Amino acid sequence: MKPTFYVTTPIYYVNDVPHIGHAYTTVAADVLARYKRLMGYDVYFLTGSDEHGQKVEKAATTAGETPLELADRVVKRFQALWERLGISHNDFIRTTQERHKNGVSQIFKDIMGKGDIYLGEYEDWYCTPCETFWTETQLIDGRCPDCNRPVEKLKEESYFFRMSKYQEQLLAHIEANPDFIQPKSKRNEIISFIKEGLRDLSVSRTTFSWGIPVPGNDRHIIYVWFDALTNYITALGYPDETGNYGRYWPVDVHLIGKDILRFHSVYWPTFLMAAGLPLPKKVFAHGWWTVEGQKMSKSLQNVIEPNMLIDKYGVDAVRYFLLREVPFGLDGDFSHSALVQRINSDLANDIGNLLSRSTAMAVKYFGGILPAATEMADIDLALKQKTEEMVATVDKFIDEMAFSKALQAIWEVISAGNKYIDDTAPWALAKDPANRDRLATVMYCLLESQRITHFILSAFLPTTAEKALASLGWNEAVSKAGMAWGGLSAGATITKAEALFPRIEE
Numbered sequence: 001m002k003p004t005f006y007v008t009t010p011i012y013y014v015n016d017v018p019h020i021g022h023a024y025t026t027v028a029a030d031v032l033a034r035y036k037r038l039m040g041y042d043v044y045f046l047t048g049s050d051e052h053g054q055k056v057e058k059a060a061t062t063a064g065e066t067p068l069e070l071a072d073r074v075v076k077r078f079q080a081l082w083e084r085l086g087i088s089h090n091d092f093i094r095t096t097q098e099r100h101k102n103g104v105s106q107i108f109k110d111i112m113g114k115g116d117i118y119l120g121e122y123e124d125w126y127c128t129p130c131e132t133f134w135t136e137t138q139l140i141d142g143r144c145p146d147c148n149r150p151v152e153k154l155k156e157e158s159y160f161f162r163m164s165k166y167q168e169q170l171l172a173h174i175e176a177n178p179d180f181i182q183p184k185s186k187r188n189e190i191i192s193f194i195k196e197g198l199r200d201l202s203v204s205r206t207t208f209s210w211g212i213p214v215p216g217n218d219r220h221i222i223y224v225w226f227d228a229l230t231n232y233i234t235a236l237g238y239p240d241e242t243g244n245y246g247r248y249w250p251v252d253v254h255l256i257g258k259d260i261l262r263f264h265s266v267y268w269p270t271f272l273m274a275a276g277l278p279l280p281k282k283v284f285a286h287g288w289w290t291v292e293g294q295k296m297s298k299s300l301q302n303v304i305e306p307n308m309l310i311d312k313y314g315v316d317a318v319r320y321f322l323l324r325e326v327p328f329g330l331d332g333d334f335s336h337s338a339l340v341q342r343i344n345s346d347l348a349n350d351i352g353n354l355l356s357r358s359t360a361m362a363v364k365y366f367g368g369i370l371p372a373a374t375e376m377a378d379i380d381l382a383l384k385q386k387t388e389e390m391v392a393t394v395d396k397f398i399d400e401m402a403f404s405k406a407l408q409a410i411w412e413v414i415s416a417g418n419k420y421i422d423d424t425a426p427w428a429l430a431k432d433p434a435n436r437d438r439l440a441t442v443m444y445c446l447l448e449s450q451r452i453t454h455f456i457l458s459a460f461l462p463t464t465a466e467k468a469l470a471s472l473g474w475n476e477a478v479s480k481a482g483m484a485w486g487g488l489s490a491g492a493t494i495t496k497a498e499a500l501f502p503r504i505e506e
């Protein structure tokens with residue numbers, strides 16, 4: 001049986017349209033999913049939409065729609081974008097689906113049955129846009145500490161989750177599992193937060209109606225984060241534990257932005273503890289994108305729309321830039337000039353040129369029929385070794401979610417390929433028929449190194465890799481074996497590759 005790998009993105013709110021931040025997390029999860037499939041895993045990749053709560057209700061009122069009409073309309077934009085971006089998710093969960101609503105009610109009831117959800121009364125400062133209550137001391141200058149907007153005092157009857165009860169158990173879990181929360185700096189922040197003391201959490205609202213009612217008391221709506229987080233198991237069919245839930249839970253990694261780490265590393269694990277379910281293996285919080293040095297916001301009108309970038313630069317250039325430009329886990333800045341720079345140097349120049357030069361020579365010198373390698377010289381063995389080492393390095397970096405380092409390692413092999421051409425000078429070898437065997441070996445090594453490179457790159461740049469592999473005459477089924485040197489067989493048909501990435505003149 002194949003080992004399993006379950007990866008998720010946040011489920012995005014439908015009161016906002018998709019932008020580069022949403023694309024970022026989703027592309028990263030896609031790379032992970034595609035890579036693990038290459039490595040022979042049985043992968044389940046989940047994304048979806050968060051459709052309940054006051055924010056969506058308000059946005060719908062403003063738009064003159066019902067919340068469901070709004071959700072139906074906006075969810076299509078997310079789904080269309082994922083299609084364009086080549087996202088290979090196995091499932092898309094919407095929190096308005098019956099499977100989700102049933103699962104959430106069931107878990108809420110289970111935890112209530114165990115006495116860890118109880119009815120009480122709440123009075124505190126509430127930030128409507130963030131749907132979060134804050135204590136007096138958490139406010140900054142009387143405003144929401146997350147978004148800096150005004151808060152209002154709210155008093156309501158509420159169900160509470162006994163989160164305080166799980167403080168020590170959660171801390172012990174974090175201590176015992178150093179990789180549970182990543183990156184490390186974020187883990188330390190969460191540990192400090194928990195040590196300040198966990199209060200019981202209000203998990204129902206009576207101030208609006210768009211959501212899942214509390215079982216047995218439908219004056220109350222289940223708190224949107226309780227509802228949303230549970231998607232990670234309702235999508236697997238929970239409470240039915242036999243199917244996908246039994247197969248894929250606990251999740252290998254929840255990929256999220258740093259804005260929602262507390263929900264994923266404090267609330268969610270304690271809900272699961274209360275329900276008696278296993279905890280996620282890893283929660284990884286990546287950094288935040290700004291745009292040309294500024295926070296992305298509707299009011300600044302600087303929100304980067306991924307469709308517009310894809311139209312202009314192509315899907316793989318966008319995927320590449322997002323994961324190459326900024327180390328995963330750190331904050332980054334989006335700028336058009338940086339994107340154009342990456343496209344022209346890394347894509348058009350390095351990888352694109354290498355493939356078109358190499359395939360053109362194979363066509364010119366061998367009529368497009370891949371020759372066999374005969375005797376390998378040191379320089380050939382060095383290229384082979386570099387390629388093989390890259391495969392191992394990439395594996396390690398991907399396990400660490402170090403996508404930019406993985407790409408860097410791949411690009412080192414691409415540079416080595418370009419240098420190999422300069423050093424071996426195939427055009428000089430071609431002048432003398434006595435060098436025919438030598439030329440054959442050079443061509444084989446050059447093309448095989450790129451075959452492996454594009455094979456592994458298919459996780460990052462699926463459209464480009466498919467074109468490249470086709471021109472390298474490689475059309476075998478995807479399997480881990482494809483990473484090994486020697487995959488290309490003599491006699492394969494090589495066709496001259498078109499420019500993979502046109503240069504951008506601006």
Ligand code: ME8
Pocket residue numbers: 009010011012013014016020021022024025050228229230231255256257258259260287288289290296
């Ligand atoms: O928080 N930089 O949904 P959301 C990087 N529904 N990533 C960004 C980003 C930016 N500037 N802006 C958004 C929610 N993101 C909840 C989640 S999960 C059970 C419920 C990405 O639509 C990043 O992944 O506000 C962030 O965590 C997510 O979008 C927030 O999406």
